[in-house]
Amino acid sequence: MEGGLVFIGDLDLTTRKVLKWLMERKPIKDIVEWANAFSLWPVHLMTSCCGVEMGAAYAPRFDLERYGSLPFVSPRQTNLIIIEGTLTRKMARVARITWEQMVDPKFVIAMGACAIDGGLFWNSYNVVRANEVIPVDIYIPGCPPRPEALARAILMLQQRIKSRGITRHDLELIEKNLKLEKVEFARK
Amino acid sequence: MASQQPQASQQRLALGKALEELATRLSEHLKGVATKVEADKRSMVINIEVDRSRILEAAKILSSLGFDHVKSLTGVDYPDKGVIELMVHIGSYSRGLRRIMAILRSKLDRKDPRTPTLTQIWPSSELQEREAWEMFGIVFEGHPDLRRLLLPEEFEGLWPGRKDFEIPTRKAGEVEEPWK
Amino acid sequence: MVASSIAIEEISKELIQTRDLGVTEEGERLVELQIGPTHPGSGHMRLRVWVDGDIIVRCDPDIGFVFRTIEKLSENRIYMKTVPLVERPSLLDTTPMTIGYINALEKLMGIEPPPRAKYLRTILAELTRIASHLYGIGILAIFLGHSTGFMWGFGDRELFVELANQLSGARITYAYVVPGGVRRDMPQSFPDDVEKALRYMERRLKDWYKIFLNNPVIEDRLREVGVLRKNDAVKLGITGPNLRASGVDFDVRVADPYEAYDELDFMVPVAEEGDAYARTLVRFEEIKQSINIIRDALKKMPSGDIIHPQIARMFNPLMKKIYEETRRVKFPGIFASLKPPKGEATARVEAGRGEALFHIVSDGSPRPYRFRWTTPSYRNVILFKYMIPGHRLADLPAIYGSLDYFPPEADR
Helix, strand or coil: CCCCCCCCCCHHHHHHHHHHHHHCCHHHHHHHHHHHHCCCCEECECCCCCHHHHHHHCCHHHCCHHHCCCCECCHHHCCEEEEECCEEHHHHHHHHHHHHHCCCCCEEEEECHHHHHCHHHCCCCCEECHHHCCCCCEEECCCCCCHHHHHHHHHHHHHHHHHHCCCCCCHHHHHHHCCHHHHHHHCC | CCCHHHHHHHHHHHHHHHHHHHHHHHHHHCCCCEEEEEEECCCCEEEEEECCCCHHHHHHHHHHHCCCEEEEEEEEEECCCCEEEEEEEEECCCCCCCCCEEEEEEEEECCCCEEECCCCCCHHHHHHHHHHHHHHCCEEECCCCCCCCCCCHHHCCCCCCCCCCCCCCCCCCCCCCCCC | CHHHHCCCHHHHCCCCCEEEEEECCCCCEEEEEEECCECCCCCCCEEEEEEECCEEEEEEEECCCCCCCHHHHHHHCCHHHHHHHHHCCCCCCHHHHHHHHHHHHHHHHCCCCCHHHHHHHHHHHHHHHHHHHHHHHHHHHHHHCCHHHHHHHHHHHHHHHHHHHHHHCCCCCCCCEECCEECECCCCCHHHHHHHHHHHHHHHHHHHHHHHHCCHHHHHHHCCCCCCCHHHHHHHCCCCHHHHCCCCCCCHHHHCCCCCHHHCCCCCCCCCCCCHHHHHHHHHHHHHHHHHHHHHHHHCCCCCCCECHHHHCCCCHHHHHHHHHHCECCCCHHHHHCCCCCEEEEEEEEECCEEEEEEEEECCCCCCCEEEEECHHHHHCHHHHHCCCCCEHHHHHHHHHHHCCCHHHHHC
C-alpha cells in the first residue's frame, strides 16, 4: 500500500480530527477563503462623518457591490465592521457590543484619519482611538478618504484573507493592548 | 458694479440708524429692568444686559414685543471675574423684526450659578438649557427634565465648558507680525 | 414576546432590546423600544420610543454619539485652524458653515472681501446646497424602501461634487474660504461645465417627479404624516425647509443678506400643509431655485481681485508672482498669528438644513476666548419629542427621513 493515513478510534473524535485535517488542505481551504473574501458584508453602523463617503462608495459611481460587498442589517448576519471616522465614548461602547455579537470570522476596517490616531480631534476629551476598543485589520488614511481608497482597502483585505487565512493568530497579543476601561460603563 | 457700492454703503448707514432707533425704543420698554441696552451695528444685534434677578421679567417683556424663539443659549466663563455670563440669542419670525437679533446677557455667580428657566416663555430653549447645564453647571430652576444631553455618564459633576477643565495642547511657534 | 406582535418589516428584522413596563395609570400597556445606532433606519443616534401596541406614546432622542467638542477645541487653536473643525460636522454642505465663521471673523477684523470673491463664495455655497438636498432625498428614499431614489440621489450628487472639485481641489472638504476672500479663482472651462450640469439637472428633475413625487405609494406614505402646524413651528424654533413647509417664509438669505445674495434674483418656496410631502416638495423646489441663482451669479460675475488688498500687501515677491500668474493665494505669515481686536461678533447663514449662528468672543490673543455655534439640526431635535407621539410605529422612518436630520451636525 502507498503511504497514507489511517484514523483509528472513537467515531466522534475521529470525525472531528478528519474535519480539522480537511479544512487545512488545499481544495476546501481555498473554497472557504474565496467565499469569505467575496462576501464581506458590512453592518449598518455609521460612526461619524466619513459615512458620507461610505454611502457614496456603495452608490452608482463607485459601486462596491461588484466585489461582493453589500451593507446588511444585523450584526449576527454580517462579517465586517467599517469604523468610519471618529469614535466617541458613547459610540465606542456600541461598536464594542456590535463587534462582540458578530460571528467568527470577522474583520474590521478603520477608515479615515480620526480612526487611526484621532485625526483633527486628537485632543478632545470625548474621543477614543479605534484600536483601543476592537482589533483592526486595515487602516485607510485620508480626511475623508476617497471612495476609491475604500475599494482598495476591500481588495487588500481580500488578498490578506487569501494569503493568511481567515483566523487571526495574534488575537491574544491584541487583546492585551486593548484599553477597555473606557467602555466598561456599558456593562450595567 | 461700481454704481452699487455707494448704494450699498447708503443702505448700511440707513440700517445702522434704524437699529439705533430700535435700541432706544427697546430701552424705554425695558426701563428699570435692563441695566444697559446698546446696538452693535457691525453684527446687527442689540445687546441687553440685565441683573440676575430680573431675567424672567425682561424675557416676558421681550416675548410680548415680538421675539418668539431662542436661537442659542449658553454661558461664557470668566474665572478671573468670578462670574459665568449667561448669553441668550433671541430672534423673531415676524416681518418687522426678522432682520435683527437681540442678545440677553446676565452675570451669574460662578460658585453657584442658578437662574429660573425660560421654557415657560420660550419652549425652544428646552434642549439648549440641558446642554448649558451639562457644560457649565448652571442650574435652571423649574426645568421639566434637567439631565445630560450630549455627554456620557462619566462626565457628571465635571463641567467641561469651564476654563479649569483643561485639554492637552501643543505649543505652536507664534510668528510676531503685528496686524496693523 | 411582545415585540413579535408588532408587524412592521423594518423593526422585525433587527435585534432590539425591549422591556415590558406593565400597565400605566391611563390603562396603556407600554413597551420601550430602543432604535439604536446599529439600525438601517436610525443614523448616528438612538431613539427611545415607548409604544402602546403600535401607537407611539412618548419619544426621547438620545443624541451625543458624534459629539466631538468642537467649541472647546477651538479655544486651544489659532483662528485659522478652526476652519477645518467647523467644516467636518456638517459634511454635506460645508461651505455655508465656513462662510459663517469667516464672516464673523471678518466683522471682528473690520474688513470685507472684494465683490468677485463674494460671487465665488455664493456659487460654491449653492452647489453644495444642491448636493446636500440630493443626499437628503436619497436617504428619505432608502428609508421608505425606494432604492432607485437612493441610487439616483447619490448618482446625481456626484455631478456637483465633481464641479466643486474642479473649483477648489477637494471632493467635500474644501477650506475654500479664507479671511479676506477665497483661495483660488475659477478655471476657464468652469462656466461651461456648470451650464451643462445645470441643464442635465433640469431634465432629470422631470424624471424625479415621475418616479418619486407622483408615485402613488410615496404619496400615500408621505401625505398627512407628521403634520407640523405653523404655531408649533414658530414656538419650537424650527428652521430651514421644515419651517418653510409649514407656512412661514423665513430665509436668512432674504431676511439678513450676506455675501452676494442681495444682488441676485431668486424666490423662496413655501408650502402650507406642513406634512412630510410638503417638506420633500420644498426641497425639490429649492434645488430649482439654486439652479437659477448659479446661472444668475455666473452672468453677473464681476472681475477683479479675489483677496482683500490689505492682505495682498503682505505677500512676499514669490507669492505675488504666483498670485498674478495662476490666481492662487498662498497664505502670508500673518494668518498664523492673526490677532483680531478685542470684542464680539455674530454672524448667521442659511445652510442646507436651516439657519446656523456663529458668535466669537475675542480678547486680543491669537486664540478665540469663546466660540459659540448653533447648527440647524441641533434646533430641530426637539421635533422628535413633540411631533412623533400619536403616530404608528411604521410611520417613523417616513417622518425621520422627511425631517432631513443629520446627527453629526446636531452634535457638533
